[in-house]
Amino acid sequence: MSKDRYYYDRITMALDDLLQCKRYCEAMLKLPLGKSFSEERTIYESLYVAFIVSYGRVFTTSNPIAKEFKEPVSHEFGNFRSSMLKTQVDNLRKFHERIIDKRNTAVAHSDGNSRNYQHYGDTALPTGRNPYFPYKHEEVEMALLLVNNLISLVGEEQSKVGGREFSKPLFGESGDAT
Template sequence: MNQSQYYHDRITMALDDLLRCRRYCEMMLKLPIGKAFTNERTIYESLFVSFVVSYGRVFTTSNTVDRSFKESVSNDFGQFRQTMIKKQDTVLEKFHKRIIEKRDTSIAHSDGKSRNYQHYGDSPLPCGSNPFYPYEHTEIEQAIKLVNNLISMVGDEQIRVGKVAFSKTIFSN
C-alpha cells in the first residue's frame, strides 16, 4: 500500500466513527435522560460516553498498519481535521471544543479539574462535580448537526482520495 491508500483508510475510520456518533446521538434522543442511578440514566450515560469516545477518535492520531506512513498520514489527516472544524459556524466550532475537552478531561482521562473535589472542615470526604453528566437533548441535536456536517465533509474527502489512491472504482457509470 502507498501513502494515499493509508490516508484513505484513515478517512474511512473517521467516517465509521462519525456514523457511530450519529447513531448514539439518535438513540439518546429516543430516551429520557433519567434520574441519577436509574437504568434509564445508566443507558443514557453509556450512549453519551460512547458518543464522546467515538467523536474523539476522529480528532486524535492513530497508527497506520505500516508505521513508516504514520507521520505523513497523521499530518495530512490533521490538516484535514483542522479544515473541517474551521468550516463550521462559530457555535458548532465551540461545541466541538467542548466535546473534545469533555473527552480529554473526564471521559478518556481523569483530570482533577473535571471533578473539582472540595474538602470542608479538613474532612477526608470530598464533594465534587459529576464529570459524566450527559448533554441534554438540545445539545444532542446540536451534536447531530455537527456530526452530519463532518460526515458530509469526510465522505467528500474519501471520494476525492479514493479516486487518486486506487486504480479500480467501486461503481462504474
C-alpha cells in the same frame, strides 16, 4: 501500500467513527435523560460516553499499520481536520471544542479539575462534580448537526482520495459489487 492508501484508510476510520457518533446521538434523542442512578440514566450516560469517545477518535492521532507513514498521514489528516472545522459556524466550532475538552479531561482521562473534589471540615469524604453529566437533548441535537456536517465532508474527502488512489470502482455499472 502507499501513503495515500493509508490516508484513505484514516479517512475511512473517521467516517466509521462519525457514523457511530450519529447512531449514539439518535439513540440518546429517543430516550429521556432520566433521573440520576436510574436505569434510563445509566443507558443515556453510556451512550453519551460512547459518543464522546467515538467523536474524539476522529480528532486524535492514530497509528497506521506501516509506522513509516504515521507522520505524513497524521499531518495530512490533521490538515484535513482543521479545514473541516473551519467550515463550521462559530457555535458548532465552539461546541466541538467542548466535546474534545470533555473527552480529554473527564471521559478518556481523569483530570482533577473535572471533579474538583473539596474536603470540608478536614473530613475524608470528598464532594465534587459529576464529570459524566450528559448533554441534554438540545445539545445532542447540536452534536448531531455537527456530526452530520462532518460526515458529509469526510465522505467527500474519501470519494476524492479513493477516486485517485483506486483504479477499480466499488460498484459495477449495474450497481453490483465487482
